[in-house]
Amino acid sequence: MLLETNKKERNSKELIKIPNHEPDVFNLMLSYVYGDQNLKFVDAAQAMRFHALVDQYLMTKLKAVSLYYLMKNCLNICDVLTCLVILDIKEMRNRALLTLYEKSISFLESEEFKLLDVRIVEFILNLKHLDIEEIHLWRALLSWAKHNCGNSTMQVESGDESDEPAAKKQCTRENGLEGDAQKAEGASLRKTLGSLLYYVRFLAMSVKEFAEEVVKTSILTDYEMTRMFVALASGKPHGLKYLSEEGKRYPTVFVLEFKGYTTEESNFSNLIHIIQVKNRRLRLKSVNLTNVLSHFYVNLEKNNSKVSTFGPFSNCTSFTLDIILEANQSYDLVFETRSSSYSIYASQCEPHHSCNYCTVVNSSSCIKSLTFIVS
Structure with a gap:
């Protein structure tokens, strides 16, 4: 049985009620299943309602379509939080947290906050990391x-007090x-x-x-x-x-993800990533890699001078640094091998990765993500 309804008789002419869903998204689902039509959502709100429908009825293929649309078009903080908390779209977690961290005060003071579902309010209050x-x-x-x-408010009828003494x-x-x-x-x-x-x-x-x-x-x-x-x-x-x-x-923790990687890899003896810190002091906690690297070092440099050196690291896909990056400063995060027997495998990716706290500039990279704490 595809849908659970309250229809009792096979030949009944009574309307079939599908609870908790609106006709527009149900028609979209039917047009795709039976009409072989491409899905076209009006906006993120409709896509979210559609996602709830197909998720309830375990329609995996349609769920993937709405998920793709939402990941691409869902940018409003309320919509992103709704996707994460109400629709349980775990792929939205990093975006939701980063957006919330960046806009926390203005969002909390907005009219939109008053309209939030209680489950979203509970999610925000339950956060252990929040820079506010x-x-x-x-x-x-x-x-x-x-x-x-x-x-x-409770209205209290107290009569006319105009003639009472001020002290009373x-x-x-x-x-x-x-x-x-x-x-x-x-x-x-x-x-x-x-x-x-x-x-x-x-x-x-x-x-x-x-x-x-x-x-x-x-x-x-x-x-x-x-x-x-x-x-x-x-x-x-x-x-x-x-x-x-x-x-x-x-303090706020956020993850800066590197995107746009090509499939073609090249060998490097060193790789440079320029980290441009904006107006908040950061602590670079850890690095996640796209693949396993062996026998390499990591240097943090500022104005062509080494600030710190870490390593050697070997056969790992992640490692911890825990280094302070001062506000409004630029640093070089340099991966290097110190032996001709080893190479760093990296691929071309997007040249800029940015958020409200910093921008990372690179040509090729082996980094999957960087984890920061706002100090």
Whole structure:
């Protein structure tokens, strides 16, 4: 049976309902299967809906077609995250993380963030590597919760206060109806947040940030806030099992992939890769190779002078360097053999590989990817 439907009788004239999918993508699927027509998507949004359909019904060939389109045309950060988290397209992971790292603040403050599926919000909050202060994540999460809260505010009928003394008004605001309304709103927001609250790293905030931006929301109980203040002041665990005790997130890690390789290989005694660092200090952690190399050294050079030498490496497809590259500087990453008995096998690839943090220039290479940490 190709599709599971609610059709009960073979000759029934009742409409057949296909739940959770829209007619346009279903028609696309039928036109390809029965009409031998090429698939043409209107945009990435349609391709994502199509991918969900053919994935559900295990149509591997059509899934490959939509995957190819999405990898080529899906660039918007929300679409990329949807592909990774909702559609489980693992090929999108590196693109999603790199885009998120590069645009984290502006994305968190955008209207688009408020519209995210809760699963995507959970994915972001669960990241261990994120180059952003926790308070920015909290503000974005609070904004998301208010947008998605069914009853984010409570209207209180307090009558006409115009003739009441100012002192009485203030007392009412602090201890009466407005205080109750604030607690009710906090309880409503907490219900909306649900398990997302667990991922917030309150201990990564300063005491001032916690006092001014968390306490006032009334999302945490008085007991929880007291425990948090003690933990922030003492550096000891707060002991609340349902709230995170993690500190600051780790620096951003990103992978720069080399693309456009030809199949023809050449032998080299040395290979030079120029790394042009942009406005952030980087740590080059590791190198992944396209093939196994034997008996070679790696030099990091700056202004024609050696900064560091690593090796010899032998019979490996990856190795660790862990070297600092200063912002706004240019370095040469040089592979070399020191014996005529060995060669470095490399192929031509794209001459520039770039992201928001650096650009690598080369003519031929043996590198599959470079892993960096933003310091």
